[in-house]
Amino acid sequence: MLYNNNATHIRRELLVKLASLAFEGTLREKIDRVPLEMIPKGQPSVRCCIHHDRAVIKYRLLAMMGFAIEKETDELRPLSSYAEEALTRTAVEDPLLTVIDEACSACVQSHYFVTNACKGCVARPCVLNCPKKAIQMVNGQARIDPSLCVNCGLCQKVCPYHAIVKVPVPCEEACPVGAISKDPQGKEHIDFTTCIYCGKCMSECPFGAIMERSQMLDVIRALQSGNRIVALVAPAIPGQFPGDYPQLVTALKMLGFTDVYEVAQGADETIEREAEELVERIHKGEPFMTTSCCPAYTRCAHIHIPELKPYISTTKSPMLYTAEQVKQQTPESFIVFIGPCVAKKEEALRSGVVDFVLNTEELGALLVAKEIDVPHCEPASILNTPSAAAKSFPIVGKVSQAVWEKVKEQEKGVQVRPLVVDGIDRQNLKILRQAVKTKPDGNLIEVMACQGGCVAGPTTISKPMVAVKKIEDWIRKSTVRMNAPQEETTAVGVRS
Amino acid sequence: MERSNHDRKIHVVICSGTTCYLMGAAELFGIEKALEESLASRISIEGSPCMNLCKGGSYGKAPFVKVNDTLIATATVPKVIEEIRRQAAM
Ligand code: FES
Numbered sequence: 001m002l003y004n005n006n007a008t009h010i011r012r013e014l015l016v017k018l019a020s021l022a023f024e025g026t027l028r029e030k031i032d033r034v035p036l037e038m039i040p041k042g043q044p045s046v047r048c049c050i051h052h053d054r055a056v057i058k059y060r061l062l063a064m065m066g067f068a069i070e071k072e073t074d075e076l077r078p079l080s081s082y083a084e085e086a087l088t089r090t091a092v093e094d095p096l097l098t099v100i101d102e103a104c105s106a107c108v109q110s111h112y113f114v115t116n117a118c119k120g121c122v123a124r125p126c127v128l129n130c131p132k133k134a135i136q137m138v139n140g141q142a143r144i145d146p147s148l149c150v151n152c153g154l155c156q157k158v159c160p161y162h163a164i165v166k167v168p169v170p171c172e173e174a175c176p177v178g179a180i181s182k183d184p185q186g187k188e189h190i191d192f193t194t195c196i197y198c199g200k201c202m203s204e205c206p207f208g209a210i211m212e213r214s215q216m217l218d219v220i221r222a223l224q225s226g227n228r229i230v231a232l233v234a235p236a237i238p239g240q241f242p243g244d245y246p247q248l249v250t251a252l253k254m255l256g257f258t259d260v261y262e263v264a265q266g267a268d269e270t271i272e273r274e275a276e277e278l279v280e281r282i283h284k285g286e287p288f289m290t291t292s293c294c295p296a297y298t299r300c301a302h303i304h305i306p307e308l309k310p311y312i313s314t315t316k317s318p319m320l321y322t323a324e325q326v327k328q329q330t331p332e333s334f335i336v337f338i339g340p341c342v343a344k345k346e347e348a349l350r351s352g353v354v355d356f357v358l359n360t361e362e363l364g365a366l367l368v369a370k371e372i373d374v375p376h377c378e379p380a381s382i383l384n385t386p387s388a389a390a391k392s393f394p395i396v397g398k399v400s401q402a403v404w405e406k407v408k409e410q411e412k413g414v415q416v417r418p419l420v421v422d423g424i425d426r427q428n429l430k431i432l433r434q435a436v437k438t439k440p441d442g443n444l445i446e447v448m449a450c451q452g453g454c455v456a457g458p459t460t461i462s463k464p465m466v467a468v469k470k471i472e473d474w475i476r477k478s479t480v481r482m483n484a485p486q487e488e489t490t491a492v493g494v495r496s
Numbered sequence: 497m498e499r500s501n502h503d504r505k506i507h508v509v510i511c512s513g514t515t516c517y518l519m520g521a522a523e524l525f526g527i528e529k530a531l532e533e534s535l536a537s538r539i540s541i542e543g544s545p546c547m548n549l550c551k552g553g554s555y556g557k558a559p560f561v562k563v564n565d566t567l568i569a570t571a572t573v574p575k576v577i578e579e580i581r582r583q584a585a586m
Contacts, residue, residue, distance in 0.1 A: 005523075009570070012518055013556045020553075242512045242543075251514075364518035368555050373514045373546045461522050 007208030011060065014038070015216065015365035018064050022220045023369055027087065031079040034061060052102070059100040063211035066218065068098045086217045092356065095192040096213055096345045097202065103209035106186035107169045112149060112156055114142045117163035126155035126164065174204035176424045177304050194303055198296040198424060198449045199342035199458030212342055212459075216362045222334050222355070223256035230330070231257040232322050232354070234339030235264040236394035236454040238474045239467030240360045241367075245474045246379035251372045253380070259330075260380075263337070266321030267293075267390035267402075274315040275406035278444055279414050286311070288419075288435065288443045291399050293317045296343035296449035300424055307436045311445075318393065319344060323353040338363050340394075340457030343449065359459035385478045392475065394454035395468055396422050400446035417442040423451030506539045506583055508576065509562040513546025516559035520572065524561065527573055535584055 017034055021027040035054040039045070045053050059069050061079055065086040114126075120140040127135045127142065134148035135155060142163075144155070156164040171180050171188055179195040180188050188209070190201070202210040222229050231252050238245040249260045270293060281289050292298055292313040301308045323335050337348055340360045348354035358366075367374065385391075389405065392398035400418035407416050419442025421428050435445065450456045455467040462470065510516075510524050525543070528536040549569075550558045561571035563579040 009520055016518075016555050242514060242517045361518070364514070368515045368518055368550075371551055375513065375545055461518055463522060463525070466522070466525065 007206070010038070010057075011208060011211075012361055012365065014057065014060055015064060015214075015362060016368045018061065019216060019220065019362075019365045019369035022087075022217055023224075027083045027217075028080050031061065031083050034079070056100060056103045059102055060208075060211065063098050063100065064214045064216065066092060066213050066215060068095065068213060069100050070098060087221065089218075092213075092215050092218055092349070094346065094349055095190070095195070096197060096342060096349070097190055097192075097195065097199075098211055098213055099188050099190060100209045100211060101187045103207050104187045104205075105207050105209070106182070106188075108167065108186075109182070110151065110169045110172060111146060111167055112144055112151060112153065113165055113167050114144060114155075115163050115165055116141075117161050118142050118159075119161055119163070121160065123160070125158035125160070129154050129158050170204040170206060171201035171210060174200040176200065176426055176429060177300065180210075196296045196300040196303065196424070196449070197343035197346045198300075202342070203458045212345070212359065214359075214362060215345075215356045216358065216365065219336055219356050219358050219362075220366070222336070228258045228330060228333045229256065230326050230333045230335050231260045232263050232319060232326070232335055232337045233260060234319070234337065234341070234344075234394070234454065235262065235267060235391050235471070236340050236457060236460070236467065237338055237360065237363075238391075239394070239455055239470040240340065240461050241364070241374045243374035243377065244379065244470075244477065246382055247374050247377040249380035249382065250377040251367055251374045254372050254377070255366055255370060257336070258333075259326075261322055261326060262386055262391070263318045263322045263339075264386035264390035264393065266318035266323075266325065267393045268386050269321040270315055270318050271387075271389060271402045271406050274313050274403045275410065277313055277315055278403060278416065279407060279410070279412050282414050282443060287439045288445055289313050290445040290447055291403070293393065293399060294343070294447060294449050295341070295347040297424060297447040299343065299346070300429075300449070301432070304429065305433055305436070308432060311436070317347065318390070319347065319354065320351055323351065327353055340454055340460045341450075342458055360457070360461055361459045364461060382478070388475045388479055391471065391478070394457075395471065396420060396448050396451070396453035397446065398453070399448075400444050403444060416444050418444045418446060421445060421447040422453075424449040425451075504538075506580055507562075507564055508539055508541045508580065509544045510541065510571075511545075511547045511549075511558070511560045512543035513550065515546065515550035515555050519555065519558035520570075521559035521561075524559065524571060524573065524576065527576055530573060530577055531580070535580065538584065539580060 021030050035057040038057050039050050039053045047053050062069055062082060065082055067082055118141040132148045132150055134145045135142050177194055177196055179191045180201050183189050241248055252260050278289050288311055290312050292315055301312055319337055326333055326335060334355045336356045336358055337354050338358045345357040348357045389402035397420050404416040404418050407414055452464045456464040510521050512521055528539060547560050549560050557569040559571045561568045561576050566579055568575055568579055
């Protein structure tokens with residue numbers, strides 16, 4: 001798709017501002033001015049007035065400092081007071097998404113609507129086909145009675161003039177599990193007992209009303225603490241910034257990370273164990289196994305398709321294996337996972353090994369705040385980089401392919417038939433439910449919550465196609481380097 | 497009217513430093529796809545290293561794009577296309 005999005009620009013600008021103030025150590029003193037700087041007097045307002053626009057900026061900053069808008073009790077409490085709390089707290093908390101009610105435009109309930117393109121034709125297929133007799137002709141045009149309409153959409157399908165449109169509520173439409181809905185005031189609320197943290201509502205809301213509660217300030221504090229801070233870089237990340245991966249590693253060190261590890265390292269362990277597990281399950285006569293690396297999917301299955309649970313691989317995710325390896329070698333390390341995913345934040349919070357999560361945009365904001373330009377960085381020398389198969393994990397289809405190839409390599413006489421569920425939406429949820437009832441064609445089902453894989457995650461910066469190309473580039477370059485003679489080393493991770 | 501003007505190449509440079517990339521340049525690549533063939537064939541697009549316009553707190557004005565000699569701040573797809581059309585019509 002080709003588009004720019006104003007809400008995205010504002011969010012990223014604010015993240016950079018916040019990061020700059022935090023790095024400078026002037027957050028408490030200066031944050032109350034930020035809404036005024038962002039929306040100066042005399043500028044045309046997006047909403048009813050500049051005060052409303054400024055209020056929305058204030059709430060965005062709250063979410064970016066890690067607070068839940070829903071928990072606000074005193075509207076007069078200044079941002080500086082929240083900043084104080086954020087800079088002294090000792091733990092981050094869930095839920096990880098929050099709705100800015102001031103920004104939510106309370107879209108009208110999704111419905112079908114007859115436009116002026118209606119010709120009032122003689123055939124009147126809409127009237128005749130409506131199962132609820134909700135359509136009548138008024139002044140020569142069809143009109144839908146909302147009290148009767150059940151939103152089946154048949155009228156839209158049969159109209160020869162395409163005169164009937166669906167007016168959706170984008171967030172509700174995007175949520176595959178019906179976890180977001182309106183309160184009596186018409187504002188959206190997320191039910192966190194059913195939310196799977198796929199982040200789709202956040203990406204789709206045209207008002208940018210749904211936000212992540214960021215841990216960026218906690219990471220900045222950790223970076224300034226003098227402790228040993230380790231970055232765990234998701235394999236999707238090399239596709240997200242200009243310059244190449246070894247340059248990004250240097251950039252991360254310039255930010256203050258002590259060490260940088262590729263999460264693909266843990267993916268190699270995931271491949272190994274998942275291949276073993278699959279062979280075992282097939283030998284036991286189980287019909288299929290699904291992958292387990294996508295946390296939005298596993299959470300979704302646990303809550304919404306419990307009958308699928310026994311078929312989910314019990315192998316841990318690459319993030320967890322990598323984190324465990326790091327903790328084992330250097331128990332004093334603080335671990336910051338960096339990735340494009342919302343659900344990983346939830347997985348990290350439960351894990352007990354990952355301390356903080358930074359998303360792609362937040363990492364970008366840290367770099368910009370520190371004026372670190374990745375393409376200008378000296379490339380770090382990277383020893384012992386993970387396999388190409390592991391580095392390909394963020395690209396849809398590549399996880400199952402890696403496991404499949406691993407099984408083939410082991411020559412256990414097991415036939416693997418991979419199937420890919422590309423993106424969690426209502427349609428694909430049906431397919432997954434069906435898989436439990438009828439034996440599916442494949443015996444290894446890969447499920448990715450984001451269509452296209454993590455390269456299309458909710459906080460990505462690059463277009464997915466560009467990201468894939470950059471990841472393949474990194475794979476090519478690192479394989480060439482791996483094959484070239486190099487110093488002997490057994491260390492995992494990276495040194496610069 | 498001179499015909500040669502209408503064949504003049506239009507050179508689009510998209511800043512691809514970290515700041516511009518984050519602030520929206522990543523979405524600008526592929527912009528030629530939004531143009532009709534006759535115009536798309538007249539433009540060339542390239543990325544550039546940081547143009548040094550983003551420093552000192554000016555990141556809010558990124559991304560920067562140059563269409564021949566004209567500099568566009570907070571460049572968006574419609575803004576860049578408008579400038580391309582303006583120059584094409586000159
Ligand atoms: S990154 Fe574009 S001007 Fe610096």
